[in-house]
Amino acid sequence: MERELTIVVDGMGGDNAPACNIEGVVNALNEREGFRIIMTGDEEALMQGLSSYRYPKERLTIRPTTQVIAMAEPPVSAIHGKKDSSIVVGMGLVRKGEADAFVSAGSTGAVLVGGQLLVGRLKGVHRPPLACIIPTEKGMTCVVDCGANVDARPEWLIQFARMGSVYVENMLGIKAPTVGLLNIGAEEEKGNALVKETMPQLKACPDIHFTGSVEARDVPSGAVDIVVTDAFSGNVLLKMYEGTASALLHIIKKTLKSSVKTMIGGALIQGALKETLKRYDASNYGGAPLLGLKGLVVKAHGSSSAAEICTSIFQCLEFSEKDINGKIRRALEDAAVKAEA
């Protein structure tokens, strides 16, 4: 008998836990059918939080845990030491096949380390990267790796490109998605050692729609569907995107309040501007999956709202229904066969 699609949600991870985690779970259960949720965390806190909501109770189980991994804890020792934490127990359920996916807004480091050590990599995967979707002028772009593997090697980046292509083609519905290698210029001789070594190898992959270097300046306009990079540069890219947008909107808001004239003007444009900027709201994009694991692990923002937790759960459903992991496995196998031939 096939078990129902099951998502584990870390009840304790994130700046707004457990309140937003609970609200996100409740909303997901009320909005869609065909799956169940297990929440890991402090039983009393979760029960109390849930008591004020109406939701299909038969689809939610609480798996009590007694420990929490804090944001700043060294990840490896936390994963080894806190066996009864919401993260370790949650990932354990995925490893044992009792659940399909794990969502956490908790410590990024612990989620990354746990994903590799507890859930485990698909055969042949060097390193599982975090794949993050950002909104662009044209639509959406996937940055891979946006936070997992600093000091990367060329063969890792090749796999990031391959796994990212499967993810984007199936989850975003972009046929033959284009891949750019993040670089600091368009010319051939530009780049650090990693980029220079990776460039010809990416060019030689017939299954990857590689378009060459992409400069950070061209990412927000949507120059490529997938940006491939090491996690350090990828994270700088992502965080600079958030930081610049936030700072710019902040000064524009301040300007709108600077005089009666601009306040009237601001009132007239407010509705349309909100509508436009909605597309730039992180909660629409859910979290970032670690690609290349045997099960699905999704890292949601530390500052996740209920809406973002809910979107991350829906993302897990789609990821599982579309069998992204199976497709990644086959893509890697095909590439390995071709490389040997």
Next chain:
Amino acid sequence: MERELTIVVDGMGGDNAPACNIEGVVNALNEREGFRIIMTGDEEALMQGLSSYRYPKERLTIRPTTQVIAMAEPPVSAIHGKKDSSIVVGMGLVRKGEADAFVSAGSTGAVLVGGQLLVGRLKGVHRPPLACIIPTEKGMTCVVDCGANVDARPEWLIQFARMGSVYVENMLGIKAPTVGLLNIGAEEEKGNALVKETMPQLKACPDIHFTGSVEARDVPSGAVDIVVTDAFSGNVLLKMYEGTASALLHIIKKTLKSSVKTMIGGALIQGALKETLKRYDASNYGGAPLLGLKGLVVKAHGSSSAAEICTSIFQCLEFSEKDINGKIRRALEDAAVKAEA
């Protein structure tokens, strides 16, 4: 007899050369006194461009050159091969002491390589970084290195911090400027190998006001006065800043044109918004100097307008008048003495 302060301007470098270079030079000469300019480049083109302007002719010399280094040329061979290019001849004038500074909007690679090979490093300088000023919510922040030295080493980053501190303190007038090391998290264990190795060394420098890791997300709000990083991440940071701001303003402008209501609103806020965003105009900040050379070399944007060329010239005047190079030399000597003690 002391010769007058002399700035060499590359007449042929940049997307808008020579027209904008000529206009920028003319404006600089007309606006301020106490310096002279040498333009390198095609004599006929420069003479013809200049013929439509009024300016103090006795303060401008044309140094005819017959070659141009193109944007995409491999820099090292270009510097070695094109001895009569506007860049090589211009830098030669600085090396020979016939000029104090060289400004180019041409090939970044050629300017960087030429700076090191032709102008030469100050004693003890490992690698001269590009120091770029970006506007923030609080004021201004200097990113060093924003484009010269990829695959950097810890001891280079220490010098970037030290030279950047001298530059920011004297050019931006910020006493005891704070220095952050670009990182992908605030926790101690975060970062790539370079960051982890550099962190304790920066902490141990009594002359640097080091505040620890700075995340890209906090740069646009002005979290630190100086961001220290390798040139790859620094360039990603800088270009993402430009790209995000440009994409965001683009979609806001589109929104303002979406209906009669928003058009009226847009008209009411236009003036104030322009005033606010003026501070974010690259032409106000001039180019990026290469710190740690025996003479001054300033790289202006490839897309430099006349205003940016003019600002870059004024930047050279200030840099020379304030003897930034002398101060950098002394800061490095002091640090070396203390390290030995």
